[in-house]
Amino acid sequence: MKLNATDQLEGGFEESEALHVIAALERTPIDLIDISGGTYFPGARSASDASASGPYFVEFAKRAREVTSLPLMATGGFKTLAQAQAAVNEGAVDIVGLARSLALDPALPHHWQAGEGVEPELPRFVSPPEGSVTAWYTLRLTQLGEDREHESLGELDEVLAEYEARDAARAETWRAHFVFRDEAIG
Numbered sequence: 001m002k003l004n005a006t007d008q009l010e011g012g013f014e015e016s017e018a019l020h021v022i023a024a025l026e027r028t029p030i031d032l033i034d035i036s037g038g039t040y041f042p043g044a045r046s047a048s049d050a051s052a053s054g055p056y057f058v059e060f061a062k063r064a065r066e067v068t069s070l071p072l073m074a075t076g077g078f079k080t081l082a083q084a085q086a087a088v089n090e091g092a093v094d095i096v097g098l099a100r101s102l103a104l105d106p107a108l109p110h111h112w113q114a115g116e117g118v119e120p121e122l123p124r125f126v127s128p129p130e131g132s133v134t135a136w137y138t139l140r141l142t143q144l145g146e147d148r149e150h151e152s153l154g155e156l157d158e159v160l161a162e163y164e165a166r167d168a169a170r171a172e173t174w175r176a177h178f179v180f181r182d183e184a185i186g
């Protein structure tokens, strides 16, 4: 189960509440809790748009450890083998989750297992428009899926426009689909 440590919205889901949820999950058959944070709510911060230099849910994971015996994972900001090993060795987590690093180098865990201290080169974005970093990585995943990862992606505003246009086109498809289903039910 992936759970926010906080959604970083004023009046929203906070760390103290997340700890209550984690404690309650102890009585369920859940196998693993993956801790992350943020939301895609407009105006909110999302973990995948964050630019902090290191992992950002390790301290929270340590607090979670005190309220659960379930295996824990943390996702957010891991870029180097040293960061991942430290989080596991400190006992904060059992597993480290990688999102953007894997989008840049899907073979990263293999390099790390082979003892190669490879670090993915995360692009540096200066004052990125809201949502554009996640849009950039989304299109990067599309490139990977279509074996086009050697092509370069454009500037962030172009990437955001392309991503939004793709979403708008998909929304048309979904709308047509759901109207059809409504009529079928009616």
Ligand SMILES: Cc1cc2nc3c(=O)[nH]c(=O)nc-3n(C[C@H](O)[C@H](O)[C@H](O)COP(=O)(O)O)c2cc1C
Binding pocket: 002, 036, 037, 047, 048, 049, 075, 076, 077, 078, 097, 098, 099, 100, 101, 134, 135, 137, 138, 141
């Ligand atoms: C392109 C992209 C799409 C994502 N979509 C989701 C999602 O649908 N649900 C979710 O819980 N997290 C989503 N995330 C967040 C990641 O799972 C992860 O929590 C976040 O990127 C922080 O990890 P990182 O620093 O390793 O990228 C997405 C991240 C990226 C980059």
